[in-house]
Amino acid sequence: MTLSLKLRQGLVSIVLLLLLLPSSFIAIDQAFFTQLLTSAEQKLEVHMYAMLSDLKIIDGKIELSNNTLSPDFFRPDSGLSAYVTSVGNNNTDAIVWQSDSSLSQSFSPPDTNLVPGEHSFYSYSSANEQYWLLSIALLFDSGEQTRPLAIHIVQTNSMLIAPYLSFRNTLLTWFIWIAAALVLLSVLAYYWTTKPLTKLDQEIRKLEGGEQDHLNGQYPVELTNIKEDLNLLLANQNRQKQRYRNHLSDLAHALKTPVAVLKTSPLSEQPELKEQLDRISAMIEHQLKRASSSGQDIWKKQFDILPHVDKLCNALQKIYRDKSLNIEVDCADNATFRGDETDLMEILGNLLDNACKACKRQVKLTVIQNPLNLIIEDDGPGIAKDARKKLFTRGTRLDTYKDGHGVGLSIVAELVSSYSGGMQITDSPLGGARFELIFPE
Missing domain, CATH: 3.30.565.10 (Histidine kinase-like ATPase, C-terminal domain)
Incomplete structure (x- = not known):
């Protein structure tokens, strides 16, 4: 494994980690927001049922007891308000009752298109403000007549967003610390696990550069066999090379002696024979030097x-x-x-x-x-x-x-x-x- 390959693997691990963390953050963030909406709907349902239980028509007017409603409906700018609307002659809803907390709001309840007995939780914009509404349609029996009414429990968007943003900031802070810790642990784990490979790579480079003739470092079990095999290969190569040179040296001595004897012979003075003997000597010297060359050695x-x-x-x-x-x-x-x-x-x-x-x-x-x-x-x-x-x-x-x-x-x-x-x-x-x-x- 080369250093570049190890580096790529480390970077891939960190990239996967950095992709997983944002995905987890988004999933948790959306899950919390969904749960927050469910909780808000349930709370508004409680207020709606409290209003239904105390709703009365006295002298043609809608009245509600202050004892049954939450104090937030009577506190200005509480973020929680309630409206009761009735369908008029022109098929538009008219407000017949509203809580004291709604007096400071520029809010107009929407027209209700619900079937009596049906309720709906939804987001609604009014006067450039965002609200969350729980609306229910009903037929109220006052004894003399039945009146179509609609109850709207209204909560400002800030009441929902405030805890959501607080949770999101806390979650983001934790995820940043977790990401930093995981990246640090990944770097340390990468360094620790690749340290033996880096050491082996350095030793092999020293072998190639002739700075040492065998591997002598201590390695994990997985790399020990590679180290021993490389050392065995190097030892065999050196033995074969030395044995080859020894044989060539013996061959050179064996050939030079008879050639020297021939050169001392009177026949060697003949130009043709002298030239051939000189060529034989030169060729022997050349082949010996060529065969003993280490140019093809790996190390x-x-x-x-x-x-x-x-x-x-x-x-x-x-x-x-x-x-x-x-x-x-x-x-x-x-x-x-x-x-x-x-x-x-x-x-x-x-x-x-x-x-x-x-x-x-x-x-x-x-x-x-x-x-x-x-x-x-x-x-x-x-x-x-x-x-x-x-x-x-x-x-x-x-x-x-x-x-x-x-x-x-x-x-x-x-x-x-x-x-x-x-x-x-x-x-x-x-x-x-x-x-x-x-x-x-």
Whole structure:
């Protein structure tokens, strides 16, 4: 599992959590509001039945006893009021009684379209104010006649909204604290559960960078098997590589001895035989170096470049002391190569040696990090453009040097290719050839 995948999983968990909390908040909020409406309707029903029980018509007027009604009906601005309406001649309702608390309201009861005995609880707007009404239609028998009446119990919207808003603010505060706590717990749980994976990822990166050669961290049971399998794979790879190199070394010694004997034979002085013996020696050396290259290794060690460059330059100064070489090195102290030291020495050794052979006096090596670039230049005659491709063909010689067998640059090309790198030849500002090697990070 990569870090990006773990991060995505953590973000998905937090997003789901943040979606669940608002959904829960809305559900609880709506449930409370619905319950508040039900409670308000039930309270208004109690007041309505109290009015019905005490409703009287005396001398054609509606009268109600003050003892049976709630004190809120007689207190101004209480938010609770009551109206009794009767259907007039023009089929419009007329107020025949209203509570004292309604005198300060600009409220007009709606026309009643209910069947006698039917009641309804609903929201109603009047004079730009919102109200909640419980209305009932009835036929009141006064003894002499039956009168159609309607009773309206009215409650202002503020009486309903005030407790709702108070509850909503309290609920919102709690949900914010709960969300913060859950997010914090999720982050801590994510960090705790992914800590071993992060540690394993860091160790694998160190293996790839050559900073260590095996996994040595302590991991949960689920990751212990992966750790042991990786260590086993690394150990097997190292054993096979070492065994392969040992066999190659033995093969080299076994082949070099008979070749050396043949070279001491008088027959080796014949030009054709001497050339073939030289080719055999060069091919043996080339194949051994190619087979022992670590460019294809998955896990590569990392080492500083500058000390190895200094060794090579000191050796070349002694070999070509007659030329009074000026070898300029531009390499940072912390420049590193991720791979085998022998491979780097083989690459730089061949290229610097060729540059020293071709130059008049000046050779320059430039090392650039991230990605690693090795640039070797000289002030020699250079290389013609149409001949540069042939330069990497084994056995091809573009110079007249007495030493070498034309396989050095083909070795360099194959080593660079084994590290998934690239090489190009251009003209140098110094006047000669410029070899640039590019290694991916």
